[in-house]
Structure formats: structure tokens, C-alpha cells
Amino acid sequence: MHELGIVSGILDTVSRAARDAGALRVVAVTLRIGDMREVVPETLDFAWDVLSEDDELMRGSVLRVEAVRPRSRCLSCGEEFEHDRFHVRCPACGSAETHLLAGRELEIVSMEVDLP
Numbered sequence: 001m002h003e004l005g006i007v008s009g010i011l012d013t014v015s016r017a018a019r020d021a022g023a024l025r026v027v028a029v030t031l032r033i034g035d036m037r038e039v040v041p042e043t044l045d046f047a048w049d050v051l052s053e054d055d056e057l058m059r060g061s062v063l064r065v066e067a068v069r070p071r072s073r074c075l076s077c078g079e080e081f082e083h084d085r086f087h088v089r090c091p092a093c094g095s096a097e098t099h100l101l102a103g104r105e106l107e108i109v110s111m112e113v114d115l116p
Contacts, residue, residue, distance in 0.1 A: 002039075003039055003040060003044045003047045004047045006039065006044070007047040008047075010108060011048075011051055011055060014026060014108065014111050015055050015058055017111065018111065019057065022115060022116065023057065023114060024057075024113070024115065024116055025056075025057055025058075025059075025060070025061070025114050026058050026061040026111055026112070027061060027062065028062040028063075028064060029061060029062070029108065029110070029112075030064040030108075031065050031066065031106070031108060031109060032066045032107045032109050033067060033068065033107075034067075034103040034105040035068065035084070035085055035103050036070050036100065036104045037105075037106055038085070041065065045063060048063040066109065068105050069082050069083075069103060070082065070083050070085060070100065071102040072090075072099060072100050074095050074097070074098050075095070075097040075098060075099055076093055077090060077092050077093040079092040079093065085103075088100075
């Protein structure tokens with residue numbers, strides 16, 4: 001259940017940034033998470049709800065997640081293609097020699113806060 005560690009780190013980062021900005025509270029946080037991270041959305045939401053209650057600034061905030069589908073480039077023919085987590089063969093030439101271009105992201109995109 002690595003979602004707890006992910007949420008804990010994100011809450012620390014966002015809370016620190018919000019305090020530094022003089023925010024009264026954090027309303028929402030948007031993350032971009034690649035499918036290859038194998039994060040379970042329901043578990044992430046649960047961890048957010050539980051852990052955010054411990055921080056007065058974060059309490060009641062909403063977590064939004066933008067999922068990023070995996071995209072790779074074939075090292076044999078150069079084709080770029082989207083795929084799921086388990087099927088990364090090039091659809092153009094069938095090669096399994098690929099380089100992942102997107103899908104491992106774990107980024108804080110934005111936070112919405114109330115300011116005085």
C-alpha cells in the first residue's frame with residue numbers, strides 16, 4: 001500500500017507551500033499520476049481523506065488526479081504509441097525493445113488555497 005507514503009509526502013509538500021504562501025486553508029490539490037505507477041485510485045483517496053484530517057490547513061481538501069496513459073517509442077522502428085501497463089510491443093513492427101516516454105509521472109500540478 002505505497003499510496004500512504006505517496007499521500008504523506010504530497011501532504012507535507014503542499015502544506016509547507018501553503019503555509020509559506022500565507023494560506024488559510026487548502027481547498028484542492030491536483031496530481032498527475034502515470035498508470036505505470038500502479039497507484040490504486042480508491043486507496044489513494046482513502047489515504048488522502050485519513051491523513052489530511054491530521055493537518056488543520058489540509059482538512060477537508062479535495063484530491064483530484066489526472067491519469068497519464070503509458071506511451072513508448074520503439075527502439076527498432078521509431079514508432080511512438082500508447083499502451084497499457086502490460087503490453088508494450090510496438091504495434092508497427094512487433095519489437096519488444098521500447099523506451100517509456102510517459103506513464104511514470106507523479107507530479108503536483110496545482111493547489112487551490114484560500115488566502116486572507
